[in-house]
Amino acid sequence: MSASAVFVLDLKGKVLICRNYKGDVDMAEIDHFMSLLMQHEEEGLICPVMSHGSVHFMWIKHSNLYLVATTNKNSNASLVYSFLYKLVEVFTEYFKELEEESIQDNFVVVYELLDELMDFGFPQTTDSKILQEYITQEGTKLEVAKSKVPTTVTNAVSWRSEGIKYKKNEVFIDVIESINVLVNANGSVMSSDIVGSIKLKTMLSGMPELRLGLNDRVLFALTGRDKGKTVMMEDVKFHQCVRLSRFDSDRTISFIPPDGESELMSYRINTHVKPLIWIESVIEKFSHSRVEIMVKAKGQFKKQSVANNVEVRVPVPSDADSPKFKTSTGHAKYVPEKNLVVWTIKSFPGGKEFLMRAHFGLPSVENDELEGKPPITVKFEIPYFTVSGIQVRYMKIIEKSGYQALPWVRYITQSGDYQLRTNV
């Protein structure tokens, strides 16, 4: 059904740790992995699935590690990749950083986790908060309490333990919208969308029932209310904890939240957004002598708002040298290892326009290698504001002990995949 075995390899392909779940694939098959990968790389056809004889490798890369699952069946590939990414998530939460050293330093826990996360190829409990209740890093100090299975593991509510206590009951809600834009070299917006995410930091006692109210257009249409601005969410994805069938029937977002930080939901809005920071660029390349770059950035958002930590990244040829810059605000920096000029503006008020000029020399001997045409990318963050106009109307918190809890809401709009193609 899914993985026969899971391997963690270093960059050279050496097995750091592995777990054989089904025994139907020879564990030595992993020796072919690296040569296969090299072969694919040489042909320029890297692929997340590779096969050698009857064995299929599904792999992902994380920092200096490869995580590889093997199988010889018609496995559920999407399940395997989801699981591998889940492994990364769990290991990262256990060891802060997942890399070669952390695997070696914690091999006993890694074995224990691998045993608990998957059984015979079937993923089991993968919620790291729950796992941490009975698979502890300080194995030596094994207490009786910790050697019991938390009932949570098999509960219908498998993401929250019972008996959580806070002195002050609070929920912090972050509404974060990322803008994805793709602009053509001639300045027309090819595609744009908003990917929103609502993140929670829950500090609530007991088993609270929460209900989140948004200005969701479908909900308003359903209940016949028509007050104020509503938002049409194209596609909504929820955390495990949200009752999907409830949402499907009456658009109610009701759930028992996981403790601590979690992403409650994400949504996508497919409307034409005006690119919040508009870039006009003129890049002139004079072969064998110089490159001249002129970039104009304009804040196309409300005057009251301010974009913070704006970074405009402009590509330059890899053989460029002797950079010179002039900026109307902020400062520009050449990052040769990435072939970029990074223009940073700490605070960029709406409606304002700034300018940056850069000048590079080019060697008289031309670089033979063809270079791609990387786009200009922009990073920014605008607090207290969402492009879509989405709003949290309420967050109802009900717990049987009847405590009062406070929800705090924060809105941020930021750049997502924000690319502007250039004509050089």
Add this chain to the structure above:
Amino acid sequence: MTDSKYFTTTKKGEIFELKAELNSDKKEKKKEAVKKVIASMTVGKDVSALFPDVVNCMQTDNLELKKLVYLYLMNYAKSQPDMAIMAVNTFVKDCEDPNPLIRALAVRTMGCIRVDKITEYLCEPLRKCLKDEDPYVRKTAAVCVAKLHDINAQLVEDQGFLDTLKDLISDSNPMVVANAVAALSEIAESHPNSNLLDLNPQTINKLLTALNECTEWGQIFILDCLANYTPRDDRESQSICERVTPRLSHANSAVVLSAVKVLMKFMEMLPKDLDYYGTLLKKLAPPLVTLLSAEPELQYVALRNINLIVQRRPEILKHEMKVFFVKYNDPIYVKLEKLDIMIRLASQANIAQVLAELKEYATEVDVDFVRKAVRAIGRCAIKVEQSAERCVSTLLDLIQTKVNYVVQEAIVVIKDIFRKYPNKYESVIATLCENLDSLDEPEARAAMIWIVGEYAERIDNADELLESFLEGFHDESTQVQLQLLTAIVKLFLKKPTETQELVQQVLSLATQDSDNPDLRDRGYIYWRLLSTDPVAAKEVVLAEKPLISEETDLIEPTLLEELICHIGTLASVYHKPPSAFVEGSRGVQHKRLPATANSPDASSAAAVADAPPAVIPSQGDLLGDLLNLDLTPTTTGPTPAVSTGIQMGAMDLLGGGLDSLTMIDSVWVQVWVPAMKAKGLEISGTFARRAGVIQMEMTLSNKAMSVMTDFAIQFNRNSFGLAPAGPLQVLIPLSPNQSIEVTLPLNTVGPVMKMDPLSNLQVAVKNNIDVFYFSCQYPISILFVEDGKMERQVFLATWKDIPNENESQFQIKDCHLNAASSKLQGSNIFTIAKRTVDGQDMLYQSMKLSNGIWVLAELRVQAGNPNYTVTCLLWVQNT
């Protein structure tokens, strides 16, 4: 302090030292020693010699130590089966530990010790754990049943564990239900005919309830299991869809894809005029688009599946072109897939945008991506007629870039555009000719030569151009040689006066100096044609060509249907049926989509109507393993695999196979391959059994303009192991407009693979032009052997012995006894006995299939009623 310190000991006598430490009295030291052992194991050192010492540490209260010892056991038990028995006692004891964590750990590890000898000791503990009060233990035990089944299936069945597992589907705990479903699915997958997952509306309801409560992984197990169910009617189908659609909002991409699979499959049963059908279509698009924001590997799986979905139901994503635009930092495998989908979605409405994008991509640096982008432009031209002109001018712009591989790709696609729109864009030929020298790839050279030959009359220096290619004739690839030969003959026919010398030169190069039979044959044919009847030659060589098809690279419809049933799996990523890459899946049934509810009989007709018009199978993905076959018939093939035939399950023969029984002797000569689809070769034929020999009687007609030679035939594995008994006897070349009748004797000793429908046969026919694939169905009656008459006594005894599940009953309408019996006799169906009960005539008949399966039938006839009832029993003779 970290664990890395355990890796550091590399001294000599290490094993000896460890042994001492393992037997130490101090708990702490013991544990440290075990950790060192595991560390050594991790870095690949053989520490199996310590087996008894490590096992001695097993009885401990320390959970961490116990886990380590268990881990060690899993690794080394297989190599030390005798010693593994030492561990059994502790397992049994641990399965009764008051701590559920330990009980579960024991039952989990037990199943991972793949030693046959100890399995039977584990049955009792497993039985207890399956009924454990703690759900954590039960869910672990459920998986353990699948593990045990993998080691010793018989034992699991004898112990009744399968029934217990089925009971767990009704367990109160959702995790337990999910794992039970997963375990059952796993067992059912490796034993396709076990009928284990007996899905009925009650169990489906239980699954749907558990779906709302279990973990994300459990939801995937349940959805994948649901996808195997076939609802009884469209109402049931709709109600399941309604309960599955909320899963589309799950954050885990794998849950979403599995839900899409269920919906895509069950949707087939919904009438298209139903409101809900439209609603469902609309609900599918947004989650599919969102999958493209997942991690790149998941995006890749999603894109491969979207590629299938847009072929099956183009309406779902027709407005979503933009989301498939390539981003600069997409990995190459994502870029290539997006490109493919862009072409599939290209239409008149969005073509301007698509072309602008493709042009952008064609100036990138990644060679494979650029090539594919250029090719895509050509495909757009062919697909969307209104865009052809713009495509051609875009291609010309690209040729101006003079980037070598861009020019070559552009020329290859321009050739196809000429074929699609004759006499429209020939003005560009001059530009193409300028780039002649830069072409170094055979495909591009062949395309250019084709263009020069085809339009020789418009190219002043055509003879010079072709002559320049001729210089290195022998270094060219066959593709180029053949094309050059044809082009020069074309040129000669158009401009005979100046090119006589040239044509003689190429003919002699092809016929005398080449050892390639295809080239030589073609050369001789031209030679003979030109010398005997130049007028006829002109008609043949310069004949008008059929237009090329609009859609290319579509997946063949039956394969597409099967792949839709495998959404999310490796099959859907490879675009190959599982049987093509999973060993031992020969007997596995090919999955098919359910038929539309309102017209059960017309399902195949509906599928044809829905299916895209013409499919040019691309060589890469069609018919899976048929491609891997050697096209020359082998007489020394694998030994007949009769047992495989039996294992594939008697029930299926009754299920679908008997439909074809009723058409016993209708001699249907069918056109299997129309000339359009096989470059001018038309194949029609029928099957017959004559004097005990199965024959495939075919008529091959050459409707092309060139002579066909080198015919060969090969079958894919099929339900009854049909295979050619000799080579295809086409001894003389087949001239244009000529037909030939061939009788190909068949035997039944070929490799066996269950097909759906059962009597489906996939055939590959090769000639000098290409390889063509087709499927046809043979009447089951050709498989009835002559010695199918059973002794009366044996018949009676056998009739009683055959279990009920091998029985099938159906009605034959409007049948006439006299006509029927003579037909039956002629088809090797033998009447054994006849008796009259309550005014009904009962006829008992027997027949035997070539693979040794007997069919016993009872035909009940009521006087005056033209409808007969047939009861059929299947019996597999064990010899």
